[in-house]
Amino acid sequence: MAVTLMKGNEAIGEAAIIAGCRHYFGYPITPQNELPAYMSMRLPKVGGTFLQAESEVAAINMVLGASAAGARVMTSSSSPGVSLKMEGISYLSGAELPAVVVNMMRGGPGLGNIAGAQGDYFQAVKGGGHGDYHCIVLAPNGVQELADLTVKAFDLADQYRIVVIILGDGFIGQMSEPITLPAPSGRVFDKSAWMLSGATGRDPHVIASMRLAPDDALAHLNARLQDKYRVIEKAECMWEKSQADDAEFLLVGFGLSARICRSSVSALRKAGVRAGLFRPITLWPFPSGELARAAAGKKKILVVEMNAGQMVEDVRLSVLSSVPVDFLGTLGGVTPSVDEIVERVRSYAR
């Protein structure tokens, strides 16, 4: 396959089209504008629909409609815009509709700035919307993975009838790297049992998250959701380890932070410090078991994030008291530096 230099945001777009996505609804916001621009250029050429919605709220509800109608559908935004989608994501989750939502995070809170950041981990992973639900959260660390995970995201969404969030950051979206465009997975999902298409020769289908009667109807829906989540937790954790087995110190990071950690591991190894990296690729389900195994016997874990400490809670929940967990965070769209990471880890060794 040919190698192309592609911008992260555009790679998502092309990968979505490869995955069979023909409907995109979104609203402009930096730093992800190249994605809607790309879709507006490409989708009409492949018989698809690009629609710039009047707002992020409208966009996520158009996604809901298109998904209910059986389509593979995507929206994208960045932090403030994604906050506006919270109600809609909760509705999609309650109605068990598949959708792919991209968040190219920027510095917050509020209007903040447009530098890349990782401050929306809690929102994506714990659920920024109301009620008990989960989205599958994928954290690509570069352009190739953005493309590959986009294709995977559509399959996961359809397989589990769930929202899949691609949680990137502005830097990754803006970054260009050479990639090999992924092939379609070829997986086919039959939606005929539930999708809306007109009740031709069958009983009407209804897509709804409301459960009023009997009293425990909503509890039943939730129980089914929880069962599904347990299945996903078992089946879909993804992670990457590098130089972790013999390491004394384990760095944990996702997305861009993980790449900075990888450089830090090299630097540390060069300096004679046995460091390794554990990188969760799925943030939900969080690879807790794998991390606990990887962490066993380490002297210390250092979690590096471009936020004030979010994933670190899941790391702690994974290892509990078995290994001490330290945290290094950067705020407001600043990236962590290899130097400070190296310095921190060396301080443990002293």
Added chain:
Amino acid sequence: MAVTLMKGNEAIGEAAIIAGCRHYFGYPITPQNELPAYMSMRLPKVGGTFLQAESEVAAINMVLGASAAGARVMTSSSSPGVSLKMEGISYLSGAELPAVVVNMMRGGPGLGNIAGAQGDYFQAVKGGGHGDYHCIVLAPNGVQELADLTVKAFDLADQYRIVVIILGDGFIGQMSEPITLPAPSGRVFDKSAWMLSGATGRDPHVIASMRLAPDDALAHLNARLQDKYRVIEKAECMWEKSQADDAEFLLVGFGLSARICRSSVSALRKAGVRAGLFRPITLWPFPSGELARAAAGKKKILVVEMNAGQMVEDVRLSVLSSVPVDFLGTLGGVTPSVDEIVERVRSYAR
């Protein structure tokens, strides 16, 4: 002071007025409609402003404007409506504006139902909006506390220039109990250094969450926010213990669940099982240290929530591996029963 039978939602309204709140912006949603209705009746009588906004999004942004203008201001909603306020809450937090937001939680996700529930713990406590921010989250367990904590909420909001969320559930909002209306705290907060009122004889004030230049301006804002959060964590934790000291088993719950736990403790004690209760009153800051102390030496902790397991993560983060933590949750607006709690705890004793 006279004892009055009051509905939870109305008690909040009256307490807010006692606390000096003269501006309310909201949008109808069950199960909190008695609060706006009450405000629409009372505020005009005390020279205040009640305004039914066109949406929850508009309401939270009116709150932002009124708060920037120096007023004590409140909004209220229930789960789906609160999801729509996430962007606004992130903006308020970034601009360091005080506000009181009430969420009378209902069954989710999506439209769900209108029974009381506790499924928005993560949203309130971890931050459903984008970026690194915290709201002080208060979890009253009855009508008296709803009133008392409402008065306190306004003081906390002004003292720290922070959003305070009163996280109740539909049952508590709808419940009537005899209460003694709280007195005003008498605390006075001088907002003249930052509020908008017209630049009379001073430099203009600007209220904003955006920080563009220099590159680390947003990092600085965030660092200041984080410092503030550390102060609040030290100073403002609230909790209640009952029969916890000699207990072998510790129940942990908030709001209505905590009251059901209290009944369960009585039942267990009657049955000869030494159970006790730890009830966080502030969910953020979470009383981790106190809980860890209270938990020391217990055989087991049982966390009871009307959700699929949310606060239980903070309990685990507090006690780590020191005490085993079990969870009992109810879904979709169903309340836990004393019987099942008792049964669960007795199973530990066996």
Added chain:
Amino acid sequence: MYEGLFFAGFGGQGIILAGKIVCLAAMGEGKHVSHIPSYGAEMRGGTANCSVVVSDDEIASPLVPRPSACIVMNKPSLLKFQSIVQVGGLLLWNESLIDLAPSRTDIETLAVKANEIAEAAGSYKAANMVMLGALLKRKPDIASLEAVIGVLGVAVSVRHRELNDINRKALTGGYERA
């Protein structure tokens, strides 16, 4: 004392109000009380019910999963709720609208022709008061009939105060017939 009460019927029968009146009266007599309505399904045409606790001690859980006394005002409520009454508890049912006796045998049951008695007192709309009167007779520790009559003025919204004469008669009628 500790009584967990449960009132059930359809919207418009004054279920919530009956519970509130009990609370106010019991409060006046120094009791702890709590009242939780089931506030329907955010839609029209639902049933109405509420849980009331009256207790000498502070009330932990305000929920009443197994009431010591239960008032049911229409047939769906009887069918749905008779099972939750605690063994040995009391079930008052509105014979005027329910054509089927309770099937439980391990509880005390009492049929009350509430609509008829209320109609006789002036309006069938006071059927809730009839049931309440009957309850007070059977569960005198909750509150006295006088106390309940005494709070009517506060409890009933201004619009309906003219009904209080009827309410008083209905309460007494129910009390006497129980």
Added chain:
Amino acid sequence: MYEGLFFAGFGGQGIILAGKIVCLAAMGEGKHVSHIPSYGAEMRGGTANCSVVVSDDEIASPLVPRPSACIVMNKPSLLKFQSIVQVGGLLLWNESLIDLAPSRTDIETLAVKANEIAEAAGSYKAANMVMLGALLKRKPDIASLEAVIGVLGVAVSVRHRELNDINRKALTGGYERA
């Protein structure tokens, strides 16, 4: 080899494009590359810069906190970024628009009259290409001049392709003068 490059100037000077061209050329020669623009402050009137890594090995972090070579196209960029160049690294500065020499003495510096050379090649807008040419001469392991000229056709958007003749001349001009 591993080169961390940094390009800085104001919007409209073709900073991002210069970085992209380097990537494309280096890719063609089998290198790993990455390119991150600083995409301004979501507002107008900002500066533009980008970080490029060219490496024989897979690239871990695409960030370039301490570039081995840095091109600055205007004065604010010089003032802001000369300090980040790694000791012994290379700083190329556009003498046409900067009236102040770099103050660092622990790095290699090279003044390029980019606008003049570009103007001579046909348009001052090709100043970025002049700088790039100079860079290629000094850091030949990044990519060959031919490779860079070879990718111009792909890299430059259709609208501006007629400029590629000028670009080629500007590249060569910069290369020759460095």
Added chain:
Amino acid sequence: MSRGRPELDRERCKGCTLCVSACPEKILVMSRDQFNRQGVPFAVCFDESRCTACMSCAIICPDMAIRIFRLTAAASEPNVAASDG
């Protein structure tokens, strides 16, 4: 002139009385002492012979509690459900 018959479903009737006001012949009234299983008085026709099958009552009924039959000469179209108005 043909005549008709309103068929009132007392259990579906919610007692709104809209049909009563809508009937131009004024032949509908609410039951007085009778209640349906939902406990409300329901609409009844006290003089079907005056019904013109104008369908006004049925058209306005929000609860589809009224069907209208028209009485026609025997050789008319087959008797199928139809919605009109």
Added chain:
Amino acid sequence: MSRGRPELDRERCKGCTLCVSACPEKILVMSRDQFNRQGVPFAVCFDESRCTACMSCAIICPDMAIRIFRLTAAASEPNVAASDG
């Protein structure tokens, strides 16, 4: 008829040329080989004597790079900043 003088702030000028088209006397042009510190050509007045102080250029300038002075008889109002248009 009074005469005037446009005062052009070359460093504030962004070179948009709106003033050039707005000037009814056509006495403004963009600098040719000169650039300001931002690197753009700036507006200059090549014949102040023809300025009528009509203020058109100043009014349309988005960057407040033009101030206008009117030349009046000595005994006129005090010389304070005024905004007009």
Added chain:
Amino acid sequence: MPVETLQEKLVYGRPQVLADVPNHYCPGCGHGIIHKLLAQCIDELGIQQTTILVAPVGCSVLAYNYIKVDGCEAAHGRAPAVATGIKRVHPEATVIAYQGDGDLLAIGTAETIHAANRGEKITVIFVNNAIYGMTGGQMAPTTLQAQKTKTSPYGRNPADVGYPIRACELINTLDAPVFIERCAVSSVKGILKTKRAIMKGLRNQVEKKGYSFIEILSMCPTGWGMEPREAAAWVDSDMTPVFPLGNLRDR
């Protein structure tokens, strides 16, 4: 018993697509009438198998339980966005957004205006009952001047919160819609007119013409605190002067 020589013919019966179950609406509620009309039109156009109904959050949240077509819930105010998503996937389907006044004109204002402005090929049925029914009678954007509601307990005061919004007139400023009409279901005549408007609105979709908007003045006896008959009379006496009936556009 019919006279011997006569035969009984059912001339007004339940539309096939209207489920044979009691609805949950209050006595005298206009939603019941409008559901029936919609069902009749779907029947008569024979489009049951290609219709997709988007139900709003409001009293009619369960509309898909009564009208037996494929149905979709929309979050409060978002029915036009959801309908847009559906229609863009199934351009052949007849997509209906059924909405109340809180839904369509308050929280959903942006979605309403923009679906109309795009000329989405959908049919919007707008039930204007001048109040929020489902949540217990709060002020709506269409609440009349001086009308008392749960959140305008002293009557809607235009000096404070403005005048009722006229949806048809608002939408009539946009270029794309092909059909805009306001009707009322407070009388038999009004109902017949309403049916014709709905028919037209649906036919415009079948014929791929474009966006249709039908506003229907409707009774909410519960929210208004009126007897159903009073409520119907109030529509005619108080609502129609503010919301004049008639067709505003038919292309």
Added chain:
Amino acid sequence: MPVETLQEKLVYGRPQVLADVPNHYCPGCGHGIIHKLLAQCIDELGIQQTTILVAPVGCSVLAYNYIKVDGCEAAHGRAPAVATGIKRVHPEATVIAYQGDGDLLAIGTAETIHAANRGEKITVIFVNNAIYGMTGGQMAPTTLQAQKTKTSPYGRNPADVGYPIRACELINTLDAPVFIERCAVSSVKGILKTKRAIMKGLRNQVEKKGYSFIEILSMCPTGWGMEPREAAAWVDSDMTPVFPLGNLRDR
């Protein structure tokens, strides 16, 4: 040097309330002109000390840095809501919501309509430049038919996404607003008219009259990919036919 017998008088200078700093707008951007007009009006009305400016998310996000009055950021689209909150606390203040077309007519449609409908006593300055400037030139609700933008790369297609929305006409269907006018800053004459409209809009607040809405057609040379002069000409040639200039209401 002026002629001896003559004296130089400054007749056009920086308004006092306009900060003496370069703005960040692109060359030829209308925002700079409009800021200046607003500053002149504030100066002339002498209301600097009682004015509160709500800046939108858009190119003018930093407006409060240029106009030296109390300033408040609003989330994208929410300026009217923020202004409402402020005005309800300080009814004596002059509260201005300054907004772009994406802000006011897309994401903020509901807030726009409802603040206008309530007759909030604020002044809305609506900068219509037919595009999203800040985010790099995407389609706006006011983008013209066939106009190419980043998200309408083949030109805005009315059959797919409808026609440009006319804000003034939309708001003119509401009862409460007291002043509605559309102007343009593409020419000196237009600028003078615009200033008068802004003046009126602010005076309406000082005089406690009510809600004023001023739409200003403005150039975005960068977003349109035009030279500033072309852009100004395009406002007159292409925008004004779609958005006719003039006063729609003055009470």
